[in-house]
Amino acid sequence: MAIGIQAPPSAGVPGKKRWAMVIDLRRCIGCMACVAACKAEYDVPLGVWRTTVKVKDTGTFPNTKRHFMPRLCNHCDNPPCVRNCPTEATYKHEEGYVLQRYERCIACRTCIAACPYNARHVLPGNRTRVKVGGVVDKCTFCEHRVSNDQLPACVQTCLGRSRIFGDLNDPKSEVHRLVATMGTVTLKPEKGTRPQVYYIKPDRLSMNQGDAAPVSAAARSDAEAFYRHNKGSRFFGGVL
Amino acid sequence: MFEYSWFHIAPWGAELSIYFFLVGMAGMAFVLASAPEVFGSPAAMRLKPVQMPALLVALVLLILCGPLLILDLGQPGRFLYPILYFHWTSPLSWGSVFLLMFGACVVIFGFGLVTNRAALLRPVGIIGSLLGLSMPLYTGLDLMVNTTRDLWNSPWMPVLFTVLAVTSGTGLVALIAMLRRADDAMPVLRQIMGWSVGVTLFLFLGLWVMFLYGGEELQQGWVLLNTEFGTQLWVVTFLIGILVPLVLLVLPLANQPAVVVLAGLGAMVGAYSFRDMILIAGQMPQLFY
Numbered sequence: 419m420a421i422g423i424q425a426p427p428s429a430g431v432p433g434k435k436r437w438a439m440v441i442d443l444r445r446c447i448g449c450m451a452c453v454a455a456c457k458a459e460y461d462v463p464l465g466v467w468r469t470t471v472k473v474k475d476t477g478t479f480p481n482t483k484r485h486f487m488p489r490l491c492n493h494c495d496n497p498p499c500v501r502n503c504p505t506e507a508t509y510k511h512e513e514g515y516v517l518q519r520y521e522r523c524i525a526c527r528t529c530i531a532a533c534p535y536n537a538r539h540v541l542p543g544n545r546t547r548v549k550v551g552g553v554v555d556k557c558t559f560c561e562h563r564v565s566n567d568q569l570p571a572c573v574q575t576c577l578g579r580s581r582i583f584g585d586l587n588d589p590k591s592e593v594h595r596l597v598a599t600m601g602t603v604t605l606k607p608e609k610g611t612r613p614q615v616y617y618i619k620p621d622r623l624s625m626n627q628g629d630a631a632p633v634s635a636a637a638r639s640d641a642e643a644f645y646r647h648n649k650g651s652r653f654f655g656g657v658l
Numbered sequence: 659m660f661e662y663s664w665f666h667i668a669p670w671g672a673e674l675s676i677y678f679f680l681v682g683m684a685g686m687a688f689v690l691a692s693a694p695e696v697f698g699s700p701a702a703m704r705l706k707p708v709q710m711p712a713l714l715v716a717l718v719l720l721i722l723c724g725p726l727l728i729l730d731l732g733q734p735g736r737f738l739y740p741i742l743y744f745h746w747t748s749p750l751s752w753g754s755v756f757l758l759m760f761g762a763c764v765v766i767f768g769f770g771l772v773t774n775r776a777a778l779l780r781p782v783g784i785i786g787s788l789l790g791l792s793m794p795l796y797t798g799l800d801l802m803v804n805t806t807r808d809l810w811n812s813p814w815m816p817v818l819f820t821v822l823a824v825t826s827g828t829g830l831v832a833l834i835a836m837l838r839r840a841d842d843a844m845p846v847l848r849q850i851m852g853w854s855v856g857v858t859l860f861l862f863l864g865l866w867v868m869f870l871y872g873g874e875e876l877q878q879g880w881v882l883l884n885t886e887f888g889t890q891l892w893v894v895t896f897l898i899g900i901l902v903p904l905v906l907l908v909l910p911l912a913n914q915p916a917v918v919v920l921a922g923l924g925a926m927v928g929a930y931s932f933r934d935m936i937l938i939a940g941q942m943p944q945l946f947y
Contacts, residue, residue: 423747498806502749502750524740525732528748533806
């Protein structure tokens with residue numbers, strides 16, 4: 419239930435759709451096909467992105483690992499950008515999309531300031547082919563495609579099938595099953611935005627460390643000592 | 659190690675910190691200009707000689723805000739949209755309405771003053787003063803409501819912005835008073851400025867404690883403020899903007915108009931610098947996300 423000025427929720431509301439995305443980070447290969455597809459779909463200008471893939475290397479040679487993290491608008495169930503927009507140019511669709519009305523946008527950038535996910539940008543005013551410019555833009559979850567029974571462009575093109583899209587309120591949908599069973603995480607949940615892009619972390623063991631056995635002998639030994647020491651305490655009561 | 663990310667910076671820049679500064683000063687200048695009619699007390703009546711110039715300055719400052727808003731929004735007509743499509747949960751919408759109403763109050767009050775319509779002056783003065791103080795209040799509120807930016811998300815932000823507007827507006831009127839040789843007004847202005855700079859010091863210390871005891875984003879912000887904004891924070895804001903004016907205002911020397919004006923100029927510099935720093939630095943910690 420929405421209280422005060424919070425947006426009415428779409429997730430978990432019977433009889434309503436709630437579009438959401440699950441990103442399986444174990445499958446992302448950093449090919450950036452999603453970024454290219456999005457750029458092509460919307461003619462997104464140089465220097466700004468509706469979606470991108472963050473890349474980070476960790477470790478030291480030869481034990482290195484490259485991590486990829488696709489990022490886009492989280493289409494929050496309680497979006498702060500909508501609350502702060504002075505003209506209601508940004509609004510939340512009843513099916514969960516957070517959309518932008520260009521004709522109302524005054525480019526005050528309040529929504530950019532309000533967004534904790536760095537998901538919004540200002541379109542340059544001097545565009546040649548698509549004339550929409552000088553306003554704030556963002557990912558729409560490809561509402562125009564989804565409403566015509568197609569997948570968002572980034573999902574359609576994802577090589578590793580890392581991006582999974584669907585109706586979170588439909589118990590039969592893949593996103594519902596994944597969110598229910600995979601222990602997904604969201605970005606900055608402490609901000610109260612209820613983001614609807616869920617991530618499956620790349621390392622299942624680290625993700626499920628609460629119930630997975632430690633891998634190395636040293637870690638196992640440490641864990642056993644820790645369990646022994648804490649057994650019977652309130653925290654571990656009923657777990658071990 | 660290779661790392662690639664992208665940042666969409668919310669480009670709230672100098673045009674907005676200047677706007678915050680000017681509109682806040684305009685609000686306080688109007689409060690002081692209307693004080694003789696609103697309060698009618700002997701202390702308020704001492705401001706009578708600076709009434710008209712302070713009102714004119716408020717009007718000029720408001721007029722200067724126009725191009726700044728156009729520069730910020732890109733098109734002149736866009737200013738009307740928050741009023742046409744009023745969104746009650748957005749402080750910016752309320753600010754747009756109040757700004758327009760405040761402008762009207764300044765003009766009507768000036769008209770009343772010129773045509774000597776005493777019955778008009780008091781109600782317009784009261785409404786205009788409240789609207790004038792709502793100018794810095796809404797700018798602070800506009801930052802405060804961004805719950806995702808820890809540097810801004812403090813309930814003290816609108817209070818701080820209002821107090822800074824009181825200081826800078828009073829400093830400006832003190833300068834006018836000195837130029838007009840209205841020495842009678844100086845003790846009143848000195849008292850208002852002394853209190854507001856004192857409150858600014860407490861708010862500064864409060865923010866300091868908030869940073870020192872804060873979470874990850876605030877700690878990051880604190881590092882940023884002390885590195886990228888170190889000079890602005892400690893020299894321009896704290897030393898020139900708060901400490902020096904406070905010392906000047908509490909000294910017996912402050913009986914001299916030049917000292918009050920000097921303190922006022924320092925406080926004006928500090929009031930601009932404080933808000934500019936908060937506005938710009940507040941956008942940055944998220945960049946590292």
